[in-house]
Amino acid sequence: MEPLSPAFTIDLRRLTVLREVQRRGSLARAAEALHLTPSAVSQQLAALARELGVPLTERDGRGVRLTGQARVLLAHADVIAAQLERARADLTAYGEGGRGTVTVGCFSSGILGLLPTALRAVRDRLPQLRVDVVEAEPPDVFTALDAGQIDVAVAVDFAAAPPHTDRRYTREDLLTDVLDVALPPDHPLAGRAEVPLRELATDPWIVGNALSCCGAVTRSVCAAAGFTPEIRHAVNDWAALAGLVAAGQGVALVPRLVRSLYAHQALALRPAQGEPPSRNVFVAVRAGAERDPVLTAVREELRTAAAVVAAAGVR
Known part of the structure; x- marks a missing residue:
């Protein structure tokens, strides 16, 4: 050349x-x-x-x-x-700030448990700003962020997410989302205050796609507990997962961010025994964009909403 x-x-x-x-x-x-x-x-x-x-x-x-x-x-x-x-x-x-459109990419349980509070606060703070939401997980949410298709990514740390050292993004941790054990109401362990995960090694499991954040986290949590789950049902929709657990079709791990979905479901939610399985939720923007006043406002309201969720314990 x-x-x-x-x-x-x-x-x-x-x-x-x-x-x-x-x-x-x-x-x-x-x-x-x-x-x-x-x-x-x-x-x-x-x-x-x-x-x-x-x-x-x-x-x-x-x-x-x-x-x-x-x-x-x-x-x-x-x-x-x-x-x-x-x-x-x-x-x-x-x-003049506070106008235009901001697009937020977020995983499904974050859309349910975190975004509503944050978006209401953004609307009150910047009434002329339009906020669009796209459901997406790593790595796709970061491909969209790189391409300018979204402006803010709310994601979970797992294998498909970029490392903390990735210079392309400015990121902040928002909260630690604990995963509880979901059991059919007549399960032998449903009466326990805490459930030893190892005792669920022979149960059928209901788990999301391996490429999804919760699917990947569930598999790694079970591996850390010393077993590979028998995945009877592959389900990514949280309401559908709850329905299957309530029907006695298996057990699952569910994030506290979606606990409101289960208020009227006939299932038992119990903490795991020992150190609770959890996932780290964070927000990221393209490196340099953290100085944008509108994106700063959106990130501030996400932090505030996350603090409310963390303080409540979503239990």
């Missing part, structure tokens, strides 16, 4: 494609996340390589892998993206 020109420029949209390839590990998975064809992703990378005058991919069997130059570029890409977000935030702060 031609040597680097002192006047070279970077198409930021192509840089986003390169970041997604790094995150997903393949052209095909990046294409799926970006709603493009693998051919289009390959073309974007080729165009970016020509633009810069350095190779960005190399053959690796039937696929491709990123070159050393690509990884050097990606180290700068996070800084570039954060600086652009700071510029956007400064422009917003300069003008």
Whole structure:
């Protein structure tokens, strides 16, 4: 390729494609996340390589892998993206705040147990602001955040979520959401004050998809208790899960964020014995966007709502 020109420029949209390839590990998975064809992703990378005058991919069997130059570029890409977000935030702060639209991506139980209180407070504080909500979990919620399709991500820490050290995001922990054991009312352990998880090793389980946050957390909690659950029913909807437990079809772990769903269900909710299984809920924005006054207001109200939930114990 031609040597680097002192006047070279970077198409930021192509840089986003390169970041997604790094995150997903393949052209095909990046294409799926970006709603493009693998051919289009390959073309974007080729165009970016020509633009810069350095190779960005190399053959690796039937696929491709990123070159050393690509990884050097990606180290700068996070800084570039954060600086652009700071510029956007400064422009917003300069003008009149509290207008426009903010889109929040959130997991299902967070939408039920956390967002209503926060969104009511945002509406009272910024009545001219429109807030849209999209149900999404990692990694998709962060792909949408990177692409600017959402402005705020509310998520749970698990394998598909980015690490705390990821420089692309500014994040804050909101609360620790405890998981309780849901049992049919006639289950032998339903009368216990606390339930030893190991004693449920031979029960049928009702568990969400392995790629979902609660599905993944339930599997890891059972593994830590010393067994692999027999998953009889794969259910992601919390109301449906409660109905199956109440009907005696199995046991489950349910987050306290959705406890209000079970107020009239004939099932027993009991704490797990010992250290309670839990998941960490956090909010993230693109690095640099934390200075945006509107996003600051949304994040403040999320923190306040989370504090109310934590104080109540949702028990």
